[in-house]
Amino acid sequence: MEYFTLNNGLKMPVLGFGTSQIPENEVEEALNSALEAGFRHIDCSPIYKNEQGIGRCLKSWIDSGKIKRESLFITNKLPTQGNRASCVEKYLRNSLKAMELDYFDLYLIHFPFGIPEFEGEKYLKDENGFALMDTKTDHLEIWKVLEEMVNKGLIKSIGLSNFNKQQIQRVVDNSTIRPSCLQIELHLYFQQTDLVDFCESNDIKVVAFSPLGSRGRKFEHFKNKELIDDPVLSGISKKHNKSPAQVLLRWITQRGIGAVPKSSNLERLKENFDIFNFKLTNEEMELLKSLDIGFRFFYFGHLKGWVFNIHFIELKVFFLFFFRIEGHPEYPFRE
Numbered sequence: 001m002e003y004f005t006l007n008n009g010l011k012m013p014v015l016g017f018g019t020s021q022i023p024e025n026e027v028e029e030a031l032n033s034a035l036e037a038g039f040r041h042i043d044c045s046p047i048y049k050n051e052q053g054i055g056r057c058l059k060s061w062i063d064s065g066k067i068k069r070e071s072l073f074i075t076n077k078l079p080t081q082g083n084r085a086s087c088v089e090k091y092l093r094n095s096l097k098a099m100e101l102d103y104f105d106l107y108l109i110h111f112p113f114g115i116p117e118f119e120g121e122k123y124l125k126d127e128n129g130f131a132l133m134d135t136k137t138d139h140l141e142i143w144k145v146l147e148e149m150v151n152k153g154l155i156k157s158i159g160l161s162n163f164n165k166q167q168i169q170r171v172v173d174n175s176t177i178r179p180s181c182l183q184i185e186l187h188l189y190f191q192q193t194d195l196v197d198f199c200e201s202n203d204i205k206v207v208a209f210s211p212l213g214s215r216g217r218k219f220e221h222f223k224n225k226e227l228i229d230d231p232v233l234s235g236i237s238k239k240h241n242k243s244p245a246q247v248l249l250r251w252i253t254q255r256g257i258g259a260v261p262k263s264s265n266l267e268r269l270k271e272n273f274d275i276f277n278f279k280l281t282n283e284e285m286e287l288l289k290s291l292d293i294g295f296r297f298f299y300f301g302h303l304k305g306w307v308f309n310i311h312f313i314e315l316k317v318f319f320l321f322f323f324r325i326e327g328h329p330e331y332p333f334r335e
Helices: 024-037 051-062 083-096 139-151 163-171 193-202 229-239 244-254 266-273 281-290 316-321
Strands: 001-007 011-012 041-043 072-077 105-109 159-162 181-185 205-209
Touching: 001 024, 001 139, 011 072, 024 051, 041 266, 051 266, 072 229, 083 139, 083 244, 105 139, 105 181, 105 229, 139 193, 139 229, 163 205, 229 244, 244 266, 244 281
Parallel strands: 041 072, 072 105, 105 159, 159 181, 181 205
Antiparallel strands: 001 011
């Protein structure tokens, strides 16, 4: 494993295990496989609804002596319904309790927009079934409380997720503890070079979610092919005797960017982990860079042609809920 050093001196494994869309009844087995494969950076969120399963698996490994807590790097996130200063500590402690941990290595504001609190599974919706928004979201007030949580020892590092440059700059300009990390969608077809450069200039490490595109989802725009079917990518992978997924992950990490691919298959997890024994040439890096088309797989807003061309049925609850969130004053993806 290779490591990045965050701006507070903490070391973060460049590769993490993503846990989104892994059901509670499957996540223990998946995480066990990830730990066996060598992953030590685990990326979590309460909206993934599998924190307790993750906690049980981690506790089993720690209690058995197979692993020490300090060798793990656990990322968690403040959910949208907790995006207000008065809620930060409650949701943080809820996640720590669910995962049977004393602290998180990294805690992110998951989305810049906020929604009202709700109980159980019942999201608060309007008469059309769309999201009710909390338009008073105040990043600076939230950030102050996150800084207090660092001082209490409940978090080691704090950062952001799905924020744009203007929102990040506002936090940077008004923080005592600077953001150490930004997690964003980033892959071959959506490289976000300008945002990455901005973060590097502010000593903020970028971590890519969906670094392999969105495996298993095929898109009409790509003639029903997955990102890993790209012919240029295939040619490079054959030269290195590596899989297209391995080349994609190596390309990202060679850019100085972290990645949190997800899989529940042990062999694929081992494959994803096995990327540190080769390097791409400068020519190959540039060739892959040229494939950027600005295609975002995860888009929150109105249907806008092929930009929102995802498996809407598969994620209908989540995306229907956020279908009109672009009306929020902190919606980050405005053109």
